[in-house]
Amino acid sequence: MSESPKLSASSGLASASIAEAPAPTSPHPSSRSSIPHSSVSLRVNGTRYALTLDTRTSLLDALREHLHLTGTKKGCDHGHCGACTVLVNGTRINACLSLAAMHDADEILTIEGLGTPDDLHPMQAAFLRHDAFQCGYCTPGQICSAVAILDEIERGVPSHATGDLTARMEASHSELRERMSGNICRCGAYSNIQAAIAEIVGGAA
Numbered sequence: 700m701s702e703s704p705k706l707s708a709s710s711g712l713a714s715a716s717i718a719e720a721p722a723p724t725s726p727h728p729s730s731r732s733s734i735p736h737s738s739v740s741l742r743v744n745g746t747r748y749a750l751t752l753d754t755r756t757s758l759l760d761a762l763r764e765h766l767h768l769t770g771t772k773k774g775c776d777h778g779h780c781g782a783c784t785v786l787v788n789g790t791r792i793n794a795c796l797s798l799a800a801m802h803d804a805d806e807i808l809t810i811e812g813l814g815t816p817d818d819l820h821p822m823q824a825a826f827l828r829h830d831a832f833q834c835g836y837c838t839p840g841q842i843c844s845a846v847a848i849l850d851e852i853e854r855g856v857p858s859h860a861t862g863d864l865t866a867r868m869e870a871s872h873s874e875l876r877e878r879m880s881g882n883i884c885r886c887g888a889y890s891n892i893q894a895a896i897a898e899i900v901g902g903a904a
């Protein structure tokens with residue numbers, strides 16, 4: 700079967716394009732040094748770290764790759780799963796969505812700073828008691844979010860599930876579910892996670 704004129708012409712154009720494309724060049728030796736870097740001082744779990752980072756470095760990568768605090772997990776790296784949740788100045792954020800350079804002098808708390816195997820944070824102990832994990836990959840983010848929820852409810856910060864904004868904040872099932880909805884557990888340990896948080900919050904059982 701002979702080649703169609705259309706395909707033949709198309710192939711010819713492609714060949715011409717390839718022939719005219721400039722040959723790939725090796726990076727100039729100085730190109731790496733031209734990547735913008737910035738100095739940032741991160742205070743993580745009570746320790747100050749002075750870092751010089753590519754300005755594009757996320758807080759998550761600064762923690763994991765530069766400070767080797769690998770308790771904070773990278774799940775999606777797109778703000779969808781909550782595995783990278785840490786507390787910055789007491790507020791939970793997705794560390795994958797935030798540049799490290801934005802956190803100069805901020806107080807950052809990761810799962811490593813919450814407790815130790817010999818001295819667990821009450822939320823960590825509750826997760827153990829309620830068997831609130833299977834593989835454990837999402838667990839640091841779940842626990843950091845859960846700890847932040849305690850403060851949110853204490854301060855009366857409303858969520859999408861809050862009905863009456865003037866009433867005293869209650870740690871209801873719907874409040875806890877809504878506030879934890881950004882933390883995905885692919886093992887489906889949700890009911891146990893809910894029970895662990897509810898025990899500590901002292902609301903819904």
Ligand code: FES
Pocket residue numbers: 772773774775776777778779780781782783784793794795796
């Ligand atoms: S890794 Fe940050 S939200 Fe998934």
Ligand code: FES
Pocket residue numbers: 831832833834835836837838883884885886887888
């Ligand atoms: S325990 Fe496996 S993803 Fe949550």
